[in-house]
Amino acid sequence: MANLKTVSKKSKAQSMGMHTEVLTGRTQQKFFNPDEAENFYYFGTYDVDFNKRTELDVKDMTAPEANKEIDNLMSQGYGTIVIKNPQGKHSLGVGILNKLNLIFEGSLGYFGMGSCDGPIVRINGRVGWSCAENLMAGKVVIEKNAGSCFGAAIRGGDLICKGSVGARTGIDMKGGTIIIGGDAGAFTGFMMQRGRIIILGDVGINLGDSMYDGTIFVGGEIGSYGSDAVDAELTKSDQDWLKRKLKVAEIGENFDVGKMKKIVAGKKLWNYDNLEPTEKKGAI
């Protein structure tokens, strides 16, 4: 990574690996300043020790009880927590804002790992709708299949499903990377604004419908393109990045990335205005 202190503000985000395209017009981006790191306090976070390990059986717990207990264990410094018998319960593992090694021995229901920022999670099962919604940072690996709205509105981090996923994967995503080992359903990348989606298998109809920005890579067949989703050239740098990412993700390491298709926004639907509504009034 480049030295963030020396690069220009315009290219700082790219140097951090956040995205490759610069949006024109007014933006609300605020970047992390390494000089002020020590002044940050993130409410509800804990310093945990990855070597301190424990198990938690949630079979007879409700989701709020299980989440409270995970919070309690983190407050005691446990950095590796193994959850037994999740049994498809909804909303497990939500709102974890610190580093944590979390392992689920089974499947999750809806909204699993929602609104997280930092944990490394492995789910040895399937996940329901809206897994890892609003993920800010960290890594979530699902060993089996996932439901619809996988990685909805994520801002960062890596979200990996080794099986197939349902419809609207990466809907409204604003950063991060989603990697699918199998097939993906309809409306994948619907209204995505930034970030990358990699699908090794086939993808359903309306791929990248109304996407504003970001990139989608597809290894298999595409059902149909959505509105304003267009093909782009797969560059050498794209291929290098794909190889590196698939290796780190422990998925498709030997996949022939050269045959993948790259889909981006045609930007014909863009209708940004440089003036805020209040400024417009002044101009009139």
Added chain:
Amino acid sequence: MCGIAGLIHRGKSSNVGSELQGMLQALKHRGEDSTGYALYGDTDGKNFIMRFKVGENVGEGSSSIMEDVSVYDERKKIVDQTLAEMGAKVVKEERTLPYSLRYELDYNVKDLLEFSQRIESIPGVEILSMGKSLEVIKDLGNAKMVCDRYSLDKVVGTHAIGHARMATESGVDIKSAHPFWGYPFSDVSVVHNGQLTNYWNNRRVLENKGMRFMSECDSELIAVYIAEKMRDGATLEEGMKASLTGLDGVFTYFVATKDSLGMAKDTMAAKPLVLYESDDLVAMGSEEIAIRSVLPQEIDTYDPFDGEVKVWQI
């Protein structure tokens, strides 16, 4: 929102009443205005089983108008008289609740259209189901309340579908509750989660073709739509595939017949469905927790894709 669940045992029977109760109760947060069961029980296949109602449940948040119970008795008398006139012999009679009845009929007829039309011409009377294996039981309240009220936990059979309803576009009453019988076909039932946007257009067309609607619930359209396709010679699967383009809106629905169970998902995949398949059991529901109530061990499940239709045989 609503939740749907279904299961089919292949090559054997099981306690489907209790199993479906567990699945639907796990989905009760999706709606508990009413709950309905379509159970395919083990019978000798000789007699028709007719589930019908002569009134509505007017308690528990119902949107129905209160009626005197004596009216129910009057309607029952007319039903008995009509059955006798048509040569249908009542072999067994059960009256679980004042408004809800179950008859076993010794009646030999292939086309149930005329039979149903005559019974339902009696004001306030609706046939909930008619078949040699199917029994539709639906009432207000959550899955456990309905199961306890009708003692469904002991029903043994091969397959079943059910529905936990949050009333949105029609009233809180039994007539709008699911499952819907695939009138006038013996042993056909439907449950649905979603909204159909071309309900009235389709309804007008189907009514002109002689099909009947008992409620203003959009989901009833699916049962009637598929029944009409089957009347014209289509198989269940062909009828379901036609519905993907013929019906507009968002939907996931199940259809069951005497020996099969099918699912269909709209082309936008807007409504959830989780599916578990093995050689001897298929279980599916709006959420995985429904399946977990019958299979608590770690299993492989998946979401069917958009525009998918699947049918399984017992």
